[in-house]
Amino acid sequence: MTGFQTLLLKELLRFWKVSFQTIAAPILTALLYLLVFSHVLEERVQVYPGVPYSAFLIPGLAMMSLLQNAFANSSSSLIQSKVTGNIVFILLPPLSHAEFYWAYIIAAVVRGVVVGSGVFLVTLLGSHVPMPNLLWALAFAVLGGGILGALGLIAGILAEKFDQLAAFQNFIVVPLTFLSGVFYSVHSLPPFWQAVSHLNPFFYMIDGFRHAFFGVSDVAPALSLAIVGGCFAALSFACLALIRKGHKLRH
């Protein structure tokens, strides 16, 4: 195996070996959101005409779980390695900067997609959601997972302690995902907050992903894809620059 394949395999095994915590637990969390919100709102809210609220909610929940778990994977792997010191095992070998980056990103995307698919499949048991246009769904899933994987890697590089990482997650990632239109359509917001929502890149990931299921969206899916792709490219560039510099990895 090449160094890249080995690091990727290691990163995949790392979450797979504790899959109860890394896959089953977030699926259960999403299921609880669905139960509570659809119980309260099913009869009162209809976001898209003819689409029950629970069906509207499921793709967004699946995407939100995907994004949060992609972030959790790369960030927790890196900060654990840094804090315990075993990061030397991947700093000593001749891995290139790109190999290092892509191994973490792909593992993050895989965990996100596994959790997101799990959420989708489990929630299907109780609701009717149309099968998605796979190409659109996969494009947003992979790019969204990539963005959060890169954000996780950046957070893991910058953070020196677990609480700094938790702050990054609680004050940046969670608000941006919750305010991205997972639980509502941004069209229902007052104009000011609609405009603010359009500045949130997470909004385009959720909106585009949902389009793959219902064929309806707040923004044209091609525009969403371009924005999401652009964000991923910019974050990849920034993250690779940090790795190349060895920022907080090599003294």
Next chain:
Amino acid sequence: MSVEVVPGVPAIEVTGLSKRYGSLQALDGVDLCVQAGEFFALLGPNGAGKTTLISILAGLARADAGAARIQGHDVVRDYRAARRSLGVVPQELVFDPFFTVRETLRFQSGYFGLRHNDAWIDEVMARLDLAPKADDNMRSLSGGMKRRVLVAQALVHKPPVIILDEPTAGVDVGLRQGLWQFVSQLNRDGHTVVLTTHYLEEAEALCGRVAMLKQGRVVALDTTANLLQGASAVRLRMVLSPDVLPPALEPLAQRQPDGAVVLAVHRHADVADVIVAIRAAGTVIEELRILEPDLEEVFLQIMGRP
């Protein structure tokens, strides 16, 4: 295991290396050259800069000034070739709690792009007495066993240059001896070995050449034999009855807690004169041993200089 050595190219070459951490000058213009096949000791008190130097060679830290090359490969510009040539046993006892010993070694081998390396991994585990623990999780191992895995990890890619940063700190005698036998064998097979240790008798027994660092500078660099020869004195350890020395010898004497006297004598030829002088004073020498200078004494002399 065979070693690829490029003739005429030093295993390690360091020129004008400096590194500062905040107000601490960890390295201050270090020049050093270790030839291929040497068994080399890097000695110095805590904080002298040994680990900083190793970190720069391994690419774990960046130098502020100067250059470092492993087998002719610059550790920054040509980092992949440099790292392929180098195996480092880190000082800190670190491990990945998710994996077993065998998985750990396979991953490490894979990071270097090696396929089908199981035969060598098995041999390294056997040589380090790790085979019975091969399928145990890293978490369940004792400190000594974890140390062995770190050594094995540094060797999975058969590096021509091996650096061991205090590999025997907190390690029992059995592992220490087994480790040195293995490393000596690797050195005989052509691997360059650089070692830091606070057990100076280990360095004296194993290493052909020694560099001593103090406050980030190289303060001594010579063969072990030359350093020992340059030591100022042989010492006589005596038990006297009565415990009285001629006044001329008293300034050279150190009383030991067990009642013995240790006397520093400049040359072997002076020993007879000292004994004659003591007997002439009416003192009986009940016990006598000649203590040859050792590396620890040399080390203390050099570190004691202003």
